[in-house]
Amino acid sequence: MIVQRADGRYPWVVLGIFLVGVWLRWTSLGAMDAMLHHDEAYNAVDASHILRDPQLTPFFPGNFGRESGFVYWLLPFVCLLNGDPLAVRLAATIIGILTLAATYKLGEEVLGPQGAVWSLAALSVFYWHVHLSHQALRGNLFVLVSTVSAAWLMQAYRTNRLDHWLRAGVALGCVVYTYFASAVWIGYAGLSLLVWLICDKKRRRGAILALTSAVMVALPMLVYIPAHSEYFFDRPETVAVLDRAGLARNLQLWARAWFDTGDTNAAFNLPGRPILGPYLGGLWGIGLIGVFFLSRRKWQGGWLIGWTALACLPSLMSDHAPHFLRAAGMIVPTALVIGTGAWAVARALYRWGKTPLVQIVPLSILAFSGRITYVDFHQNWIKHPETFMLMEQPLNQAIDLIQNTVPQDVPVYFSPFSPAHPVIDFRSVDLAPRRIGAFDSHQCLVISDDESAYVSLTIFEPGFRNAFSQWRDTTVLYEDSGTSGTSPRYTIFLADAPRPAFGDQQPWVSFDNLLQVRAVQAISETIDAGTTLPIVLAVKAERAPEYPLSIFVHLYRDPTPYEGGRIWAQADSQICATYPTAFWRADETIIQPFDLFLPLNTPPGRYVIAIGVYLSPDGNRLPITEPVSSQHDYFTLKEISVLLKQPLEGDGG
Numbered sequence: 001m002i003v004q005r006a007d008g009r010y011p012w013v014v015l016g017i018f019l020v021g022v023w024l025r026w027t028s029l030g031a032m033d034a035m036l037h038h039d040e041a042y043n044a045v046d047a048s049h050i051l052r053d054p055q056l057t058p059f060f061p062g063n064f065g066r067e068s069g070f071v072y073w074l075l076p077f078v079c080l081l082n083g084d085p086l087a088v089r090l091a092a093t094i095i096g097i098l099t100l101a102a103t104y105k106l107g108e109e110v111l112g113p114q115g116a117v118w119s120l121a122a123l124s125v126f127y128w129h130v131h132l133s134h135q136a137l138r139g140n141l142f143v144l145v146s147t148v149s150a151a152w153l154m155q156a157y158r159t160n161r162l163d164h165w166l167r168a169g170v171a172l173g174c175v176v177y178t179y180f181a182s183a184v185w186i187g188y189a190g191l192s193l194l195v196w197l198i199c200d201k202k203r204r205r206g207a208i209l210a211l212t213s214a215v216m217v218a219l220p221m222l223v224y225i226p227a228h229s230e231y232f233f234d235r236p237e238t239v240a241v242l243d244r245a246g247l248a249r250n251l252q253l254w255a256r257a258w259f260d261t262g263d264t265n266a267a268f269n270l271p272g273r274p275i276l277g278p279y280l281g282g283l284w285g286i287g288l289i290g291v292f293f294l295s296r297r298k299w300q301g302g303w304l305i306g307w308t309a310l311a312c313l314p315s316l317m318s319d320h321a322p323h324f325l326r327a328a329g330m331i332v333p334t335a336l337v338i339g340t341g342a343w344a345v346a347r348a349l350y351r352w353g354k355t356p357l358v359q360i361v362p363l364s365i366l367a368f369s370g371r372i373t374y375v376d377f378h379q380n381w382i383k384h385p386e387t388f389m390l391m392e393q394p395l396n397q398a399i400d401l402i403q404n405t406v407p408q409d410v411p412v413y414f415s416p417f418s419p420a421h422p423v424i425d426f427r428s429v430d431l432a433p434r435r436i437g438a439f440d441s442h443q444c445l446v447i448s449d450d451e452s453a454y455v456s457l458t459i460f461e462p463g464f465r466n467a468f469s470q471w472r473d474t475t476v477l478y479e480d481s482g483t484s485g486t487s488p489r490y491t492i493f494l495a496d497a498p499r500p501a502f503g504d505q506q507p508w509v510s511f512d513n514l515l516q517v518r519a520v521q522a523i524s525e526t527i528d529a530g531t532t533l534p535i536v537l538a539v540k541a542e543r544a545p546e547y548p549l550s551i552f553v554h555l556y557r558d559p560t561p562y563e564g565g566r567i568w569a570q571a572d573s574q575i576c577a578t579y580p581t582a583f584w585r586a587d588e589t590i591i592q593p594f595d596l597f598l599p600l601n602t603p604p605g606r607y608v609i610a611i612g613v614y615l616s617p618d619g620n621r622l623p624i625t626e627p628v629s630s631q632h633d634y635f636t637l638k639e640i641s642v643l644l645k646q647p648l649e650g651d652g653g
Helices: 010-025 038-052 070-080 083-124 128-130 138-159 162-177 182-201 200-227 235-240 244-256 277-295 299-309 328-353 356-383 387-389 393-405 422-431 464-468
Strands: 413-414 436-438 447-450 451-454 472-481 490-495 509-511 516-517 526-528 534-540 549-556 569-574 590-597 605-615 624-628 635-643
Touching: 010 070, 010 083, 010 356, 038 070, 038 083, 038 422, 038 534, 070 083, 070 138, 083 128, 083 138, 083 277, 083 328, 083 356, 128 138, 128 182, 128 328, 128 356, 138 162, 138 182, 138 200, 138 328, 162 182, 162 200, 182 200, 182 299, 182 328, 277 299, 277 328, 277 356, 277 451, 299 328, 328 356, 387 393, 387 605, 393 413, 393 422, 393 472, 393 490, 422 436, 447 464, 464 472, 490 624, 509 605, 516 605, 534 549, 534 605
Parallel strands: 413 436, 413 451, 526 635
Antiparallel strands: 447 590, 451 490, 472 490, 509 516, 509 624, 516 534, 534 590, 549 569, 549 605, 605 635
């Protein structure tokens, strides 16, 4: 077989295979320098907050709830490279590389030295793991920690040393801080320990020690769960699929995932790529049988297959199957089965040919699979159109461009987003000291009194620049149209300082000396019943409000609702909901449209359009402080005439 040292190991072969795995996981770092997924950024933002305000917690309730282990893993990377996507990418790929080493150790314990080499080779070129190793998600950490705990459990069983049992228990307890899908592995490993405790007298003390240490390490999470069950179980309950029809559908999807159509979510897979192609699939099929004969102990083959099957449950019992992140616990045991198949082929050919050269056959299969993995990830996935949007490349590329082209005293706004968007939050460090804002142009526009830069995701808001140009002159700095050269995907432009006349010159109305409101477009003198009257308002904050505020636009006639009349039409809305009041500044103007629909049964006559401001939580209205002549908590914008809707020619009415 492979040239080996006297102790049965293969140092140069192992090192070479390991470096191939490292290369597949690191060679794309440059191509991904402008990629940062929403969930990746959320984890990075939490790490940044911990660096500013240190704390220990087993769980973060934000973003549907997340176990804390991965966020703490990110701390040194974010500390060194805060604001740079490379921070999270390095953290992820290093986990993937450590998993290679852990898999080799697990392969040694289950299959022996030769099986460990082939298992390492299988995982090194396994697309599923190469892809996941680039994602800064907590499921990546789960794969590593569960593999370490499995390797140390097998080692503890073999040596029966108490220090090994203790180490295995500590690793198992750490798994609870990785990912919610870890519950299956924790249950499976815990059941294994219980079986050894009951059935194996020699290993009873060790099993008790491992179980005890696992519980002690997991204790903070075990205390947290009953106290905050609404957070901890929110995500699992939201995605659960437990009905018979849903489970049957998921089974069919998973049956196809191996050789036909895999996960279509570009975050976790090249969309639709199956888990196994014909090459690795053949080795996997051989390994399913060979693992029962080549394992170091007879029961380990069945134990490995059982682990693989149970690891599928978190995806099988949830929506969007086959979900490769929720089933990430299958990666390493599947790689061990593939490695067993390669080893079985090598053994069979060696017995037939009596020369180590015959091992070139399984090695060639793995090498060719590695080539396919490289092409599928480093070319097909990175250049996939879904990847561009999924990995927030418009935001990241725009931030990189602004950092190098826009002066540091120019504020920067992003649309359609909010200031709390994690990519904007994390990468704002790269834009400092520029002031950062974000809003959704479908709701409102935020216009600075000074020259400012705007990043528009044009693919989702093609009319943004035209709408904005009503209020400011703009100059395009950069427009990305992708490789097709068709409609732009995102645009960066500069907005000049305000024009002398800002819209229709109606008076500002001050509410509680907190904010000013006025109409900035002419309002029609007449309108037909059954139609919509557009009203565009401008809002300026005199100081930052403490609570969300809303504006009402009402249609009154004599008598008013406060004198026993009724509201004939209304349009209520929170002021720029995507731009929270905590971010408002006195040198900004918010432009927001309101559509006042008049019902068809609105009687003809004279009406007034009234506006007012109220607190969103409780509905309490703000008093008018300017003009002082106002006697109400609403202000009359304009008097209009409502007409009966005239039937169109040919309506027969």
